[in-house]
Amino acid sequence: MNASMGLHSLTFRVMRLCRPSFQVDDPLRFDxxxxxxxxxxxxxxxxxxxxxxxxxxxxxxxxxxxxxxxxxxxxxxxxxxxxxxMGLPGFLVLPQAFGAIYLGETFCSYISINNSSNVEVKDVIIKVEIQTERQRIMLLDTSKSPVASIHSGGRYDFIMEHDVKELGTHTLVCTALYTDGDGDCKYLPQSFKFIVASPLSVRTKVRTVKDITFLEACIENHTKSNLYMEQVDFVPAQNWSTTTLKADEHYSEINCQTREIFKPPILIRSGGGIHNYLYQLRLSSHESTQMKVEGSNVLGKFQITWHTNLGEPGRLQTQPIFGSPISHKEIKLKIVEVPSITISGRPFLIRLNLTNQTDRKMGPFEVWMSKGNFHEQKAITVNGLHKMVLPHVEAFESTDFNLNLVASRLGVQKITGITMFDIKEKKIYDPLPDLEIFVDAD
Known part of the structure; x- marks a missing residue:
């Protein structure tokens, strides 16, 4: 990759440093x-x-x-x-062109500044920077230690590396400030452009089943070489935990231990090869109530690393993966404690917890147990007043209370129909999920 020399004594040459490739020949067979x-x-x-x-x-x-x-x-x-x-004769071929540069790779360039004049140049200050649509990154600046001289026909060589983190057009700007043979100070700017393409695409699907979120990721290879995926990790966002789901594999105990120590990379073939990954996500059980209310639908990001046939590394971090918006109830009612032994006809207490999951004071509340079907008498009913009144509950606070019940039948019975009513808002919330208990004889 060259630029015009102009009228300067010096000129830049930029060459890309990359590994060679295998020479593949059609086998010539003969009798x-x-x-x-x-x-x-x-x-x-x-x-x-x-x-x-x-x-x-x-x-x-x-x-x-x-x-x-x-x-x-x-x-x-x-x-x-x-x-x-195979058609592989055992030979390696050096790159014949600048080649494609992909996001996540390390762009390594061999830069040579040549003196093509008949005189010696002195005090050469060299600057090299990468310019993208978003930023400018200085890679080299010899202002504090200029190159003393470059004699006629000589050159000064150096190697620059840059981790490619943006797509699109990149410009490698090389400048030299030097003193020529006549003592004049000259400034030489040269620029070299290259395009950064995406090596792979990550397509995701999100499905939510009750409290579990399933994330499917399909990774497709867009390069002309095979990619060996060393790491495809999903890094969950705050308050999320993740588990990688894999197909059932039957290995001996020794093989399982070996696979834990050495995990072979997953091959995604060139020109459109794909591989699918599946993850299970849950909200962390220890998160605060406030975080539940202010929960975001950001699930996390992918960390992907790979290498090519001859070991050239690459690494990417995807944009945030979004799931379904998290909806939270204003209040949460749950059973905290149930007696281990329940005797038929003998009253017993269950302890419940009411949590205000909003940023405002709520209540007062009424709590009751629905009577159920007219033709079928409930096995467990309220012992005493049909309705219980609870005071206000402050924002993000909770309160415990007891409900007095009595069972009228033996065996496994269900506590059903415990309902919460906001007196101020005139709003009835969903009943508490059914709870099974065992009722024994006296």
Missing amino acids: SLDLLTGEDIFDDPATVSQAQLPRLFHRCNTNTTKPGEVDTYRNRYVLQNPTDA
Whole structure:
């Protein structure tokens, strides 16, 4: 990658440093008899009719199309060994072009500043920076320690590295401030542009089942080389915990321990290869009530690292992954304590907790138990007043209270229909989920 020399004594040359690639050749297969005979051996009918010639080609004559016909070229492309299909002669080829640069890679460049004039230049100050649409990054500045001199026909070489973190057009700006042979101070700017493309795409699907969120990620390879995924980790946002779900695999205990120590990378083939990942997310149980109310639908980000065939590394962090908006109830009612032994006909207490999950004072409340179906009497009912009145509950605060119940049947019975009513707002909240208890005889 070069730029115009202009009228300056110096000029920059920028070359990309990257690993070589395998040379892949179409295998040229030939019959061993081609080394002993020429193609014109069949032109002489007398030679073909001799008794020695059919015996010479006996091994090659088994698959001829017609009786008595000899075809030494029939099996020339038949693969006799699995390695014949590789087409790899063992040679490596140096890059012949600047090549594609992908997001997440390290752009490594070999920069050479050459003196093509007939005089020596002195006090050369070199600056190199990367310019993108968002920022400018200084990679080299020799202002405090200029290059003393570059003689005629000489050069000054150095290597620069930059982790590519943005897509789109990048400009590598190289400048030199120097003193030429006549003592004049000259300024040489040169710029080199290259495009950064995306190596892969991450498509996600989010499904929520009750309190569990499932995240499916499909990673597709857009490069021309295979990608070996060393790490595809989902980093959950605050208050979320994640578990990676994998297909059931049956390995011995030794193999399982080995796989924990050394996890082979997952291959995603070039030109559109894909691989799917599945994660299970839950809200952390220890999060505060306030965080529940102010919960965001940001689930987290992906941390992805990989390497190519010859070990060139790459790493990416995706944008935040969003899930379904988190909806929280204004109040939360739950059973805290239930007696271990419940006797039929004998009153018992259950302890409940009421939590205000809003930023304002709520209440007062009425608590009661619905009577259920007219034709079917409930096995567990309230013992005493049908309704209980609770005072105000401050923002993000909670209060405990007891409910006096009595069971009228033996066996496994359900506590159902415990309902909360906001007297001020005239609002009825969803009943408490059913709870099963065992009722024993006295």
